[in-house]
Amino acid sequence: MRSDGMDQARALADAVDEGRQWDRLMTLARIGAIPGNGVNRQALTALDREARRLIIGWAEDAGAQISVDAAANLWLRKEGTDPAAAAVLTGSHMDSQPEGGRFDGIYGVVAGLEVLSALQDSGVRLRRPLEVVAWTNEEGSRFAPGCMGSMAWSGYRPLADFDEIADPQGVRFGDALSEHLAAEADLPRRPLGGRPHAYIEAHIEQGPRLELEGAHIGVVTGIQGSRWFTVTITGASAHAGTTPMAVRRDALQAAVRAIQALNDLMADPLDRLRFTIGSLTVEPGSSNSIAGRVRFTIDLRHPDAAFLAARGDAVEGTVRSAVGQAEDVAITESFNAPPLEFDHAVVAGVVAAAEALSLRWIAMPSGAFHDAQLVARVAPSGMIFVPSHDGVSHNPAEFTTGPQLAAGTRVLAAALAAHADTTILS
Amino acid sequence: MRSDGMDQARALADAVDEGRQWDRLMTLARIGAIPGNGVNRQALTALDREARRLIIGWAEDAGAQISVDAAANLWLRKEGTDPAAAAVLTGSHMDSQPEGGRFDGIYGVVAGLEVLSALQDSGVRLRRPLEVVAWTNEEGSRFAPGCMGSMAWSGYRPLADFDEIADPQGVRFGDALSEHLAAEADLPRRPLGGRPHAYIEAHIEQGPRLELEGAHIGVVTGIQGSRWFTVTITGASAHAGTTPMAVRRDALQAAVRAIQALNDLMADPLDRLRFTIGSLTVEPGSSNSIAGRVRFTIDLRHPDAAFLAARGDAVEGTVRSAVGQAEDVAITESFNAPPLEFDHAVVAGVVAAAEALSLRWIAMPSGAFHDAQLVARVAPSGMIFVPSHDGVSHNPAEFTTGPQLAAGTRVLAAALAAHADTTILS
Numbered sequence: 001m002r003s004d005g006m007d008q009a010r011a012l013a014d015a016v017d018e019g020r021q022w023d024r025l026m027t028l029a030r031i032g033a034i035p036g037n038g039v040n041r042q043a044l045t046a047l048d049r050e051a052r053r054l055i056i057g058w059a060e061d062a063g064a065q066i067s068v069d070a071a072a073n074l075w076l077r078k079e080g081t082d083p084a085a086a087a088v089l090t091g092s093h094m095d096s097q098p099e100g101g102r103f104d105g106i107y108g109v110v111a112g113l114e115v116l117s118a119l120q121d122s123g124v125r126l127r128r129p130l131e132v133v134a135w136t137n138e139e140g141s142r143f144a145p146g147c148m149g150s151m152a153w154s155g156y157r158p159l160a161d162f163d164e165i166a167d168p169q170g171v172r173f174g175d176a177l178s179e180h181l182a183a184e185a186d187l188p189r190r191p192l193g194g195r196p197h198a199y200i201e202a203h204i205e206q207g208p209r210l211e212l213e214g215a216h217i218g219v220v221t222g223i224q225g226s227r228w229f230t231v232t233i234t235g236a237s238a239h240a241g242t243t244p245m246a247v248r249r250d251a252l253q254a255a256v257r258a259i260q261a262l263n264d265l266m267a268d269p270l271d272r273l274r275f276t277i278g279s280l281t282v283e284p285g286s287s288n289s290i291a292g293r294v295r296f297t298i299d300l301r302h303p304d305a306a307f308l309a310a311r312g313d314a315v316e317g318t319v320r321s322a323v324g325q326a327e328d329v330a331i332t333e334s335f336n337a338p339p340l341e342f343d344h345a346v347v348a349g350v351v352a353a354a355e356a357l358s359l360r361w362i363a364m365p366s367g368a369f370h371d372a373q374l375v376a377r378v379a380p381s382g383m384i385f386v387p388s389h390d391g392v393s394h395n396p397a398e399f400t401t402g403p404q405l406a407a408g409t410r411v412l413a414a415a416l417a418a419h420a421d422t423t424i425l426s
Numbered sequence: 427m428r429s430d431g432m433d434q435a436r437a438l439a440d441a442v443d444e445g446r447q448w449d450r451l452m453t454l455a456r457i458g459a460i461p462g463n464g465v466n467r468q469a470l471t472a473l474d475r476e477a478r479r480l481i482i483g484w485a486e487d488a489g490a491q492i493s494v495d496a497a498a499n500l501w502l503r504k505e506g507t508d509p510a511a512a513a514v515l516t517g518s519h520m521d522s523q524p525e526g527g528r529f530d531g532i533y534g535v536v537a538g539l540e541v542l543s544a545l546q547d548s549g550v551r552l553r554r555p556l557e558v559v560a561w562t563n564e565e566g567s568r569f570a571p572g573c574m575g576s577m578a579w580s581g582y583r584p585l586a587d588f589d590e591i592a593d594p595q596g597v598r599f600g601d602a603l604s605e606h607l608a609a610e611a612d613l614p615r616r617p618l619g620g621r622p623h624a625y626i627e628a629h630i631e632q633g634p635r636l637e638l639e640g641a642h643i644g645v646v647t648g649i650q651g652s653r654w655f656t657v658t659i660t661g662a663s664a665h666a667g668t669t670p671m672a673v674r675r676d677a678l679q680a681a682v683r684a685i686q687a688l689n690d691l692m693a694d695p696l697d698r699l700r701f702t703i704g705s706l707t708v709e710p711g712s713s714n715s716i717a718g719r720v721r722f723t724i725d726l727r728h729p730d731a732a733f734l735a736a737r738g739d740a741v742e743g744t745v746r747s748a749v750g751q752a753e754d755v756a757i758t759e760s761f762n763a764p765p766l767e768f769d770h771a772v773v774a775g776v777v778a779a780a781e782a783l784s785l786r787w788i789a790m791p792s793g794a795f796h797d798a799q800l801v802a803r804v805a806p807s808g809m810i811f812v813p814s815h816d817g818v819s820h821n822p823a824e825f826t827t828g829p830q831l832a833a834g835t836r837v838l839a840a841a842l843a844a845h846a847d848t849t850i851l852s
Contacts, residue, residue: 097710097712097714097715098710098711098712099663099709099710099715099718139712139714140713140714141712141713141714141715144713146714205668206665206667206668207665207668207669224667226667228713228714237525237820237821238817238818238819238820238821239632239633239793239794239819239820240700240702240704240725240727240820241632241650241652241700241725241727241792241793241794241795242631242632242633242700242793242794242817242819243633243700243793243817244697244700245694245697245699245700245701246697250702252703252704252706253685253689253703256682256685256686256689259679259682260682260686263679263682268671271670271671271672273671274666274667274668274669274670274671275671276666276676276713276714276715276716277678277679277717278666278678278708278710278711278712278713278714278715278716278717279708279711279712279713280678280706280708280711281707281708281711282704282705282706282707283525284523284524284525284704284820285524285704285705285706285707286523286524286565286567286704286705286820287566287567287570287654287702287704287705287723287725288523288565288566288567288572288654288702288704288725288820289523289524289525289567289702289704289820289821290702290704291703291704292525292821297713299666299667299713299714301666301667366667367665367667367668367669368665368667368668368714369667391664391668391669392664393664393665393668394663394664394665394666394710394712394714394715395663395664395715395718
């Protein structure tokens, strides 16, 4: 890293405007607002599009060019002095959990936008283009699995794979995507895919460590692996008052047996495994009808690849033997991301930026998965965490202060500038 | 019962038209039709009103007067020779389960209507008025609990008690009722309540006994008791990837513990107890969020009052000790109907009618509850069952043949006529 590079990086970080960033986040939080300061803004909805128009307007004010790709990922770009150079990329996602907060995802997009605005305000000139991306459907709460935008962009799965996936109202992803792209037909289209020089994603921690340890910045070293399964158990619905217990094929009772067996399978004395059944639906779902069909999800995460593989591979056998013969069982694995280590040079760049700005940092893995996990397939990648109050996330109570968010954005700005100005990684 | 009364009863039974009754049932089954020959017609919906208009038209053809009461119970009445005499009443309900069939409930209304048509066609003159009622919201699948119409009419609970109960879309019962009554403002209004001379409800068996024993008619001697509970467990939603298992307050895992404990409590070697968890909902219900709140229903039934009371009274303690301290538990009992024995004279009248028509009958209790359970509070009551193929009910595959349905209606006609012509019960 050349010394004038570090000067540029500092100048850019200094131009980050805490108030402007906070105001933008609070303005966006009104789009899909729910009680308790929460946000419910699902991917490819009218609310999503409304939020994207705000981002686009601010990006145009910052002199950025706007484009969208076939997966509806939204791109904001400011050119550098070398138009042929690969871009330095930052970004995150704009969709939320159904009962989500004001910061998860959207912070990383607004932080990237703030760097564009700081670039405009400061007059700093970088060699490489700087791009900000808002990835489509990271949460996976409307269309499962999550990270569809970054999966398609990185080539991990073809976009067409997701077409038939329906949301809870029966809308196909392919149709929602077409509707969305039609509504953004005024935006230039760019190809799906690319090879950025580096990718750095800013995000709230979604856990308590930074707050507990009094650190400003989490330098993310990697992401634990995730496996998602959907289990469908089909029994026979019948009248609750007339059907003897002995002849029932009760899908809900079979699901309870399956969950008990999974609890035993997933026991982990070290408490590093994360095992969650977050969604369970019952059909017909009437109090006086025996359940004919139950669907539930399994979310499994662990930092060790072998441990995750062993427990995940045992899911199907465990469920089948617990359910028994009377009911039908179908199990699909909708997502399988092995544990990831981020690029050492990108991680080192984040450390250098935090040091240069005199911020307290700790190195940590990410418990949640992020689009960076997919981007890392095609570009050197890393992440920056800022504190989450009480570790709360995926909840309206999610909170990070304006100064904490600005500190993260200054580290992001400095780290991006360092990569944009040098050839350290290429 | 005078001999000319039995002649009248036979003449009325002979005028029951199997084809007309079947055609009416199949026409009604198109309103709210779902795949597999099923019906989803929820109480106080536009589909409900559409079906009621068909019934009203056919009743007018049969020379009946139409009226509606404050609970939206629909009344069809043909006068007898003694306008001052208390009416003989039959009826059932027109709403269905969400994945229901073509016969549950609606058969009893159409059978009553068929008796009115037979009365018109045959020229039989009865002393007492004959009334047919379609009770509002028997199933309880849109607004729980069921039997709201007959509960309000019989004085078991004030109608206003139900106003604030919301359907899954958040619509209040009070608002749905007002909207419905406004749409039927052209119909004469009658007072809520009454003292009929006798009540006989025809219904499909919803169990396999009649078919297995080769009987045409079930003479229903009583109804087992029912207790319904709703359990709400509140934990704390949090991120599935970042929250250690040890600190979770997972409402779904707490619900699984509660259901395991309830399964133990409800064990019954005689298999006479019916214990069903038919509805269970999870909030926020996202695969990568820990469940913050779970609501589930308990449907408990048994023919013995003491047995039912003991198990029902143990529900709350069992759930609380299984869930433990970390989550909050709220339990409400939404319905409590003790076991019922029907009026001996009405039961004897059904037997006499079946005998007179040379139909094979067996005496049996009802496993399901019915509006007759409420009507029995204010009038001598009984029920007539017809066979259910394979015992299937609350399911699109529910099936009874036209001749089986007509046999039940002939017994109904004869039994009603006998009560309408005599003073045996008064």
